[in-house]
Amino acid sequence: MAERQVSYAPTEELDLIRSTAREFLEDRVGIPVVRELMMSETGFDRSLWKELADLGWTGLTIDEAHGGAGYGFVELSVLLEEMGRAVTPGPFLASAVMATEAIKAAATPTQQAELLPGLASGETIATLAVWERPRGWALDDVATIAAPADSAWVLSGRKRFVLDGHLADLLIVAARLPEGEVGLFVVDAGAEGVSITQAPALDPTRRLADVVLDGVAAELLGDGPGAAGLAHALRLGLVALANEEVGGAQRCLEMSVEHAKTRYQFGRPIGSFQAIKHRCAEMLVRVEQARSAAYYAARVTDDPEELEIAAPLAAALCSEAYLWVAGENIQVHGGIGFTWEHDAHLYFKRAKASTLLFGDPRHHRRRLGDALGL
Amino acid sequence: MSDTERVDALVDRLLSEHSFDDPQAFWGAQYDLGLAWVWFPEGFGGLGLARGLQARINRRLDEAGAPTWNRRVNILGIGMGAAVIAAHGTDEQKRRWLRPMFTTEEIWCQLFSEPGAGSDLAGLATRAVRDGDEWVVTGQKVWTTLAHIAKWGMLVTRTDPDVPKHRGLTYFVVDMQAPGVEVRPLYQITGEAEFNEVFFDEVRIPDDQRLDEVGAGWRVAMTTLMNERVAIGGDTVPRGSGSIAEAVRVWKESGSEDPVLRDELVRLWAEWEAFRLTAARASEMAKAGTPGPEGSTGKLVWADLNKRITSFTVELMGMEGALYPGGYRLVRPEGRDEMPPQKAFLRARANSIEGGTSEIMMNIIGERVLGLPPEPRTDKDVPWKEVPRG
CATH class of the missing domain: 1.20.140.10 (Butyryl-CoA Dehydrogenase, subunit A, domain 3)
Known part of the structure; x- marks a missing residue:
């Protein structure tokens, strides 16, 4: 249990990323835009994606040699926190985090040079296709078969709950090698035998798709089994999601406090009643606890052993905190909070879906218990 | 010579000239060198330097194996009382109380809470009535750690019941061995008595044991509690x-x-x-x-x-x-x-x-951190004696 000393003090660089992100998202992806996208067929706007790419966001953690900005995970986590705060729709988590990190962790240098520039520039959208069963978060549950064919591979199976799969140009697919180990493969989403169907999502700001692979030609990432790289990328995904959740939870707290100050009942602002005041205080407490876990995890991503503790820790705490805070936000708002018109439900839906994407809190605690030897 | 070098040199001197075998003598020497509370004025256990240097002194003493457990034994005195005396006491009071506090010859306790004043500390009812150069104190305090071994107590009393509660308070240092002071163990749910109840029956306190002005007791109490939070x-x-x-x-x-x-x-x-x-x-x-x-x-x-x-x-x-x-x-x-x-x-x-109960802590977060409006108060601007109690 070698905990790490890390620094939380914001640097000029981080402050700049945060203020730029907030300004851009408020200006360009405000709630009216979010609402329009969430009711659209794909939930996506390619011109907006292009703008994100031009800001350098899609290549934030990709090496400069591959056309990225060469930043680390701490910088990325600030961006994610701001996007969570704005419930920004689109495939950022799928493409710029999950698929990108999987390629960085598992692909050969040649493959990276081939794949990463397109992701960095935003021209290519990729996603990670791992899960097949509703509670099958463990890699043991990967049943998709990879069969050798000449110098390449052929994949068969059905992937479910693929983040923004309907938007992807490239699929990074986990499949079982003949020896039984899990390998990571890159699949062209337009290839023969691939069929992708969007599934209606609880959180309409983040879509999920079904991907059927029927004898699809694929290229193995790396020189052999990719389970270790995949596991690392999934842990980074947990950290990314946790930081996004902190941003969303913070926004819910702010909405509640604002409402509690301005909503009058019984001749007083409702925030003067302890029933509401204490609820808001507890929301702050939960947000700050979650923030500590998320920030810590983002600062130890280069330490695989410590990340085995920090990632599930952040995932378990942040997803539960966000869901609780987003729910309390509805309660503080009363009837208006239950309406479609009010924004509270955007956060509540994002929060609930986020507790289920890469493992639920119990799953994360099981992993944390394993890492701690409990 | 920088402040750090000056402090280091004094620590060297303390360590080389004084044995650890007699802790009280060691602490006395530490006080006399200005290394007790380095941010206090010279002559009162300090050198008038930055507070941050104290951590360096304490660390060096710990590393050298010197006795430093006076802070633990006299936690309420050294941790809180000293700062209160330094901020609100006269030079005569500082001279009289700080050194034996630091050496643990005189243990201190804090007499704030009452059976009728817990979260609402400013509503406390222990009365102090002036009688010439003395004050006569009658009332009851509760949850008093160390009262049974303390020489001195930091005591907040009600001296003016006719003004709103925060304004009618006065702060004293009371001799815990004075006639009329009775200390009883207060057994808690563990079956042990970490705390005491303290009863005051016409206890006489000389006016020169008053800290700060008559009626300034709330301000002095706040200094105490702020240092409590620092200590915790x-x-x-x-x-x-x-x-x-x-x-x-x-x-x-x-x-x-x-x-x-x-x-x-x-x-x-x-x-x-x-x-x-x-x-x-x-x-x-x-x-x-x-x-x-x-x-x-x-x-x-x-x-x-x-x-x-x-x-x-x-x-x-x-x-x-x-x-x-x-x-x-x-x-x-x-x-x-x-x-x-x-x-x-x-x-x-x-x-x-x-x-501070969790409910009070949540009020503090709600009002001071989140900026939520306070609860309407029925005791505001009302003379203390007219505020309902029970």
Whole structure:
């Protein structure tokens, strides 16, 4: 249990990323835009994606040699926190985090040079296709078969709950090698035998798709089994999601406090009643606890052993905190909070879906218990 | 010579010229060199330097194996009383009280809470009535740590019942051996008496033991409580230490693999770790001069978690958790008694009450951090004697 000393003090660089992100998202992806996208067929706007790419966001953690900005995970986590705060729709988590990190962790240098520039520039959208069963978060549950064919591979199976799969140009697919180990493969989403169907999502700001692979030609990432790289990328995904959740939870707290100050009942602002005041205080407490876990995890991503503790820790705490805070936000708002018109439900839906994407809190605690030897 | 070099040289001198065998003499020498509270004025245990240098002095003394447990033995005096005397006392009062406080020759206690004034401390009712050069005090205080061995008590009294509650208070230092002071042990749910009740029956206090002006008692009390929060507020502790360590120990000893129990244990471990990380983050932000809301959450989270963890630890023990080793003995705790999980469980109930109840902490977060409006008050601008009590 070698905990790490890390620094939380914001640097000029981080402050700049945060203020730029907030300004851009408020200006360009405000709630009216979010609402329009969430009711659209794909939930996506390619011109907006292009703008994100031009800001350098899609290549934030990709090496400069591959056309990225060469930043680390701490910088990325600030961006994610701001996007969570704005419930920004689109495939950022799928493409710029999950698929990108999987390629960085598992692909050969040649493959990276081939794949990463397109992701960095935003021209290519990729996603990670791992899960097949509703509670099958463990890699043991990967049943998709990879069969050798000449110098390449052929994949068969059905992937479910693929983040923004309907938007992807490239699929990074986990499949079982003949020896039984899990390998990571890159699949062209337009290839023969691939069929992708969007599934209606609880959180309409983040879509999920079904991907059927029927004898699809694929290229193995790396020189052999990719389970270790995949596991690392999934842990980074947990950290990314946790930081996004902190941003969303913070926004819910702010909405509640604002409402509690301005909503009058019984001749007083409702925030003067302890029933509401204490609820808001507890929301702050939960947000700050979650923030500590998320920030810590983002600062130890280069330490695989410590990340085995920090990632599930952040995932378990942040997803539960966000869901609780987003729910309390509805309660503080009363009837208006239950309406479609009010924004509270955007956060509540994002929060609930986020507790289920890469493992639920119990799953994360099981992993944390394993890492701690409990 | 820089301040740091000056302090280092004085520490060297203290360490080389004074034996550790007689701690009180050592502490006296430390006081005389200005190394007791380095930010206090010269002649009063300090050198008028930056407060931050004290940590350096303490660390060096600890590393040298010098006695430093006076701070623990006389925690209320050295941790809080000294700052109050330094801020509000006369030079004569500082001369009289600070040195024997630091050497532990005179132990101090704090007489604030009353049976009728807990969260609403400013509503306290212990009366002090002026009689020439003396004050006559009658009333009752409660939850007084160390009262039974203390020489001096920091006492807040009501001197003017005709003005609103915060304005009618006056702060005294009372001789705990004076006639009319009675100290009784207050047995708590663990069967031990960590605390006391203190009764005052026409106790006479000379006016020169008053701190600051008549009617300024609330201000002086606030200085005391601010230093209490500094004293409690966090040193960063290692991962997995504290009450969660005991839970983990009991879990491992039990050999259980019950997934339900394990999930609960890991949940508590995770929350405790987040609390610890928050303390580290708060401490870094505070040192950088940019404290954020994270710093206000510690006491609240700690109290809640400590209660849940100690309760869960007893549950992990199964039926053995229903035993109480040693029984309820109705004694004063002796030094560092070991704390079986069952006793820790009972003791933890106080965590959300002592040093500010969790409800008051949430009011503070709600109003001072989040800026929510205060509860309308019925006692505002009302003379204290007209405020309902019960």
